[in-house]
Amino acid sequence: MRLEARVTVLARGVDATVSVGAGRTLAVLGPNGAGKSTVLEALADVTRPDRASVTLDGRELAGPRRRAAVPARRRGMVLLSQDDALFPMSVLDNVAFGPRSAGRGDAIAIAREQLARVGCEDLAERRPGELSGGQARRVAIARALAADPRVLLLDEPFAGLDVEAASSIRALLRTLLADVTTVLTTHDALDAHTLADDVAVMESGRVVEHGTAADVLARPRTRFAARMAGRVLIEGTMRGGRLALDGGSSVPVAGGPGAGSRAAIAVHPAAIPVALDSPARAGEHAWVMEDVVTLEPRGDHVRAHGAVVSADVDPAFAATLAVGTRIWCGVPRGLPAYAL
């Protein structure tokens, strides 16, 4: 079930191109407001796109002629929304809704089977109001799978769940999604890491990077993608075995393209130590001098951004910094460089 799609929703500034191979999982990774949900809704035809080209296994579901677009109920793309949207009927009837809509006589049997797969067979007679957040999400997943989707669309599958429920549902989805063609949205690189084969990074309604999860998350090509992947992108020009940074310093790297090519390394900002004075030359870091450009509070730590390098520091240390403070950032030596 290979899905190829480009959808444009002008009102929400979305113009995105995505593709996912049969049985694979694509994570659409981006911050809140990037238009991820809109992409899923447009794929399912729940939101009518202004322009769309959607092909599933060579069959055109939407094309230049808007009136010819296949309606939501015949696309075989099941949307699982953040709010679960369970229907006001029993859990069993909820899960049986899809197969019943398809006119299947064994709808109840299918529903029981799917409820068992998500570990909720004992909730069959409950009403949606009697479920916890995690239970409701499991039931919604069972309902989606019971409809035997050609493509499963998961909108932020862990949104609104407590940490415990989120991690158990993450583990559940890892097994359930193995052979289902899936597009899921997330703002969390961890979800992309654990669940996705492919990643599309979205920024302001556009897909800015699209590739295998390993590629996009470990070798991001834009600062934005690196940020979404939980890394900082350090860009420069190859000079022998070193990456010459745009600020003038250089860092020894492994591999990378030929001399003179633009290249980058992607570093976890927590792996970059920060000092106020020029440190001793020895050590496994190449020290790069920076002036603080911005200080970004991020929960339990602060990210200090220089012109080229960014690093995470603890809040106590961050209190000694201000915009313009001279700092030294220790970039680990010998990281793999890749062409941009």
Added chain:
Amino acid sequence: MSGPRWLVPLALLGALLVAAPLVGLMARASWGELWTLITAPESLEALALSLRTAVASTLLVIVLGVPLGFALRAVHGRVRAGLRAVLLAPLVLPPVVGGLALLYAFGRRGLIGAPLEDAGISVAYTTAAVVLAQTFVAMPFMVVSIESALAAHGERREAIAATLGASRTRILARITLPALGPALATGAVLAFARALGEFGATLTFAGSLAGVTRTAPLEIYLARETDPDAAVALSLVLLVVAVAVVAIAYRPAATRGLR
């Protein structure tokens, strides 16, 4: 919220204005003969006709008014404002004007009535005319109830149901209508009460033929001079129904239980 104290005497005056006539009616009733009066043939005949026609028009209001509520949500802007004004007009139209209008539409020489007459179907001055008049005046209650419920109703579940492969009819039957249940019940109860109390449009359009078009309100009007005791007894029946209907239809939404 209790508001400033000077509201109290005004509220009391208001309560007096509403309650005094009801108390007056009860004070005038001959309680000893109440049962005999209500079960007198004329009274029973009128009450039975009222019940039959009000039930019929409530059903018509459900079958036609619910789609009208949906239609109102489906159009936008000025078209919706204009359509709503037309559909809700019977709510504020003097019933006698409504009756005249019905006469010129469905009467023997009316716009639609004349061709019907040629086809051998006569509506005016029949029980069907009573039902038509009652439906005309009661419809807005359902339209308004459904329209506002739809406006407050998110379409998330409908969208998800569509991706699960459900047809529009199935979505309507299994998702939307159950969610509209309380609004539908309120609309139906109010429509039934309005139909039961219909007087002006019925008298104008359907006349006052005993057993055919003479509903309880018409019987009360006719009996008020010849047999005031019977009129008061019938009035009490309608009063009880009215109070019961309001008690059912105007419960605060929170106590109704939406699931």
